[in-house]
Amino acid sequence: MTAVLIPAGGxxxxxxxxxxxxxxxxxxxxxxxxxxxxxxxxxxxxxxRREFERVCGVLDTIGWDAATPARDVQLDGEHAGLLRQAVExxxxxxxxxxxxxxxxxxxxxxxxxxxAMWSLLEELPGExxxxxxxxxxxxxxxxxxxxxxxxxxxx
Amino acid sequence: xxxxxLDPDLxxxxxxxxxxxVSQQRSVRDVARAAGVSEQRLALIEAGRCDLRYEQxxxxxxxxxxxxxxxxxHTQRG
Numbered sequence: 731m732t733a734v735l736i737p738a739g740g741x742x743x744x745x746x747x748x749x750x751x752x753x754x755x756x757x758x759x760x761x762x763x764x765x766x767x768x769x770x771x772x773x774x775x776x777x778x779r780r781e782f783e784r785v786c787g788v789l790d791t792i793g794w795d796a797a798t799p800a801r802d803v804q805l806d807g808e809h810a811g812l813l814r815q816a817v818e819x820x821x822x823x824x825x826x827x828x829x830x831x832x833x834x835x836x837x838x839x840x841x842x843x844x845x846a847m848w849s850l851l852e853e854l855p856g857e858x859x860x861x862x863x864x865x866x867x868x869x870x871x872x873x874x875x876x877x878x879x880x881x882x883x884x885x
Numbered sequence: 886x887x888x889x890x891l892d893p894d895l896x897x898x899x900x901x902x903x904x905x906x907v908s909q910q911r912s913v914r915d916v917a918r919a920a921g922v923s924e925q926r927l928a929l930i931e932a933g934r935c936d937l938r939y940e941q942x943x944x945x946x947x948x949x950x951x952x953x954x955x956x957x958x959h960t961q962r963g
């Protein structure tokens with residue numbers, strides 16, 4: 731299977747997306763541990779265990795620490811679906827922050843994140859989403875928002 | 886990994902948290918810090934994608950200057 735190249739600029743967003751995705755198997759495991767007779771059915775844990783390990787494995791490869799300088803990362807193509815899912819599920823959260831953010835500094839930060847994720851999605855094999863972030867569609871070409879006021883509450 | 890089905894109760898809780906936070910004109914960052922969770926975690930909570938532990942629910946309510954009971958009442962207001 732073709733390897734997937736994650737450009738350095740998208741590694742930070744991918745890390746956050748994977749950390750969010752990690753909460754699904756963790757919560758699944760926590761729930762299963764509350765169910766009667768779970769000790770008789772270790773297979774109930776199997777899928778969440780597998781997904782937990784899988785997401786952790788990708789995080790091991792790209793690096794867990796956001797403070798580490800980002801570099802391009804090459805991942806096995808078998809992870810493409812997982813990466814796409816992580817980004818597709820995380821993207822709406824950041825788009826929500828972007829829609830809500832008032833200070834221009836934060837708007838720029840969130841917009842960069844959203845753009846990085848859309849770029850990642852374009853690179854990843856799989857079906858493309860039709861949806862395009864409202865904020866990005868509204869942004870006129872060449873719009874500059876790096877030096878706006880930073881005195882309003884926001885995300 | 887298939888996306889999990891959303892629990893309507895968690896969605897109602899998430900909506901309530903977001904409604905209260907916005908009504909207080911507070912950012913995700915601000916409330917997340919006050920509750921001792923990451924911004925991503927709070928965003929997942931608001932999206933109804935997290936099943937909170939009781940202690941975390943108490944911390945979240947406190948971060949919004951509410952009791953857990955008051956936060957619960959907000960979930961009932963739809």
